[in-house]
Amino acid sequence: MSQGKREVPVKKNETYNVTFEDLTHDGAAVAKIEGYTLFVPKALPGESGKVKVVKANKGYGFGRLLELTEESSQRVDPPCPIFDRCGGCQVQHLSYEGQLEHKQKHVADNLKRIGKLEDIAVHPTLGMEDPWRYRNKAQVPVGEANGELIAGFYAKRSHEIIDMPNCIIQHESNDLVVQEVKDIAKKYGIRSYDEKKHKGTLRHIVSRHGRTTDELMVVLVTRGKELPNKKNIVQEIRERLPNVKSIIQNINPKRTNVIFGDQTTTLWGEDVIYDYIGDIKFAISPRSFYQVNPTQTKVLYEKALEYARLTGKETVIDAYCGIGTISLFLAQKAKQVLGVEIVPEAIDDAKNNAKLNGIENVDFAVGEAENVIPWWQSQGVQPDVMVVDPPRKGCDESLLQTMIQLKPERIVYVSCNPSTLARDLRILEDGGFRTKQVQPVDMFPQTNHVEAVAELVLDV
Ligand SMILES: C[S@@+](CC[C@H](N)C(=O)[O-])C[C@H]1O[C@@H](n2cnc3c(N)ncnc32)[C@H](O)[C@@H]1O
Numbered sequence: 001m002s003q004g005k006r007e008v009p010v011k012k013n014e015t016y017n018v019t020f021e022d023l024t025h026d027g028a029a030v031a032k033i034e035g036y037t038l039f040v041p042k043a044l045p046g047e048s049g050k051v052k053v054v055k056a057n058k059g060y061g062f063g064r065l066l067e068l069t070e071e072s073s074q075r076v077d078p079p080c081p082i083f084d085r086c087g088g089c090q091v092q093h094l095s096y097e098g099q100l101e102h103k104q105k106h107v108a109d110n111l112k113r114i115g116k117l118e119d120i121a122v123h124p125t126l127g128m129e130d131p132w133r134y135r136n137k138a139q140v141p142v143g144e145a146n147g148e149l150i151a152g153f154y155a156k157r158s159h160e161i162i163d164m165p166n167c168i169i170q171h172e173s174n175d176l177v178v179q180e181v182k183d184i185a186k187k188y189g190i191r192s193y194d195e196k197k198h199k200g201t202l203r204h205i206v207s208r209h210g211r212t213t214d215e216l217m218v219v220l221v222t223r224g225k226e227l228p229n230k231k232n233i234v235q236e237i238r239e240r241l242p243n244v245k246s247i248i249q250n251i252n253p254k255r256t257n258v259i260f261g262d263q264t265t266t267l268w269g270e271d272v273i274y275d276y277i278g279d280i281k282f283a284i285s286p287r288s289f290y291q292v293n294p295t296q297t298k299v300l301y302e303k304a305l306e307y308a309r310l311t312g313k314e315t316v317i318d319a320y321c322g323i324g325t326i327s328l329f330l331a332q333k334a335k336q337v338l339g340v341e342i343v344p345e346a347i348d349d350a351k352n353n354a355k356l357n358g359i360e361n362v363d364f365a366v367g368e369a370e371n372v373i374p375w376w377q378s379q380g381v382q383p384d385v386m387v388v389d390p391p392r393k394g395c396d397e398s399l400l401q402t403m404i405q406l407k408p409e410r411i412v413y414v415s416c417n418p419s420t421l422a423r424d425l426r427i428l429e430d431g432g433f434r435t436k437q438v439q440p441v442d443m444f445p446q447t448n449h450v451e452a453v454a455e456l457v458l459d460v
Pocket of ligand 1: 370
């Protein structure tokens with residue numbers, strides 16, 4: 001029988017005894033039944049148990065864990081009572097040490113399988129001393145249950161909002177904001193937004209916290225301009241949350257899953273809050289991109305700086321620079337840094353942040369890195385070091401070709417997706433660069449997300 005016509009050896013709703021071999025990037029364990037792959041959430045490699053098949057596609061299926069007959073020594077009780085329903089975290093049932101090992105292995109496996117990079121040193125993941133309460137931003141949907149206003153999370157694969165008293169990967173301040181604002185909104189009879197009927201007022205409560213300054217920003221995302229009892233609500237937020245420095249209303253009148261609308265008004269206080277990473281001060285506005293784990297951001301950027309090996313004489317290009325966080329970090333040790341980013345508001349923030357810190361050896365441009373960098377090249381810019389920190393889809397192929405042509409002495413590749421990292425490193429290797437080492441950094445404990453920094457040198 002040809003492979004294409006091979007019969008599926010499992011049936012939906014049947015149960016099987018299996019042993020789990022591996023963990024996928026999204027935190028499901030892998031079991032093989034006569035060579036057929038079954039993905040089973042909440043199981044761990046090395047464990048055995050009984051599973052029920054819930055979906056049997058041609059090439060692979062999904063199972064539900066019914067019972068464990070053998071437990072991994074790395075299994076722990078997930079401390080969050082809503083871990084099973086929420087979906088925000090995927091690996092709370094794996095010890096933190098196990099999570100760090102899994103992330104290292106995941107990066108190394110991708111480099112081998114996709115990048116054909118066999119002998120690259122992939123270091124043990126740099127983790128957190130305390131891998132809880134790390135997030136500096138909460139974005140919580142508001143709904144109604146039994147006629148009461150609630151705020152929490154969307155149940156897995158649905159749009160049903162479930163009320164949440166706290167979230168243990170959020171900083172306590174953000175939890176407090178959500179609870180107090182929920183309470184205040186109830187007190188003043190604010191209706192939640194109903195996405196089916198496109199009626200009601202309050203859509204999301206967003207809270208941002210500056211870890212080093214302890215400043216708080218509260219954003220009320222509403223369907224229209226109207227917010228009944230606005231003055232009283234603002235007054236109570238100020239009384240109940242003394243660290244609040246900024247109270248913002250964002251208006252989002254659209255039928256959309258996107259949280260923010262285009263119109264933002266400061267109801268009270270500052271337009272921004274501040275935070276420091278290392279010695280650099282950043283202004284954070286309601287919508288600006290800012291890494292959510294400030295403790296590990298410092299670890300990540302320090303690693304990028306180390307791999308850039310700057311002496312003070314270098315011209316550096318920071319592609320995909322966002323609000324210029326890495327650029328400003330590098331500028332302290334380089335002759336000049338040029339940052340490029342596609343979102344105009346992010347570049348405004350980057351320029352303001354440079355001013356805020358009195359950093360003058362940086363310049364920022366709006367545009368696609370793959371177009372702006374060749375233009376810089378045509379103007380005679382020759383980078384000694386290039387840093388890239390692309391979104392999940394990785395670098396644009398033409399940007400990789402430009403890097404190969406420009407031949408900087410070194411490249412620092414910061415990646416949030418090991419598979420596109422592996423793909424791009426292969427192209428850069430074929431173009432004359434050598435990957436010296438890769439450092440995974442755990443930016444998102446308890447979740448399946450993996451961040452890694454790679455150091456490449458020109459192989460002369
Ligand atoms: C992973 S973020 C990195 C941000 C920044 N380096 C940081 O650490 O905060 C990727 C950034 O690339 C930007 N981006 C996406 N496509 C781009 C492109 N073609 N050219 C330039 N920037 C792009 C996104 O807007 C986003 O800010």
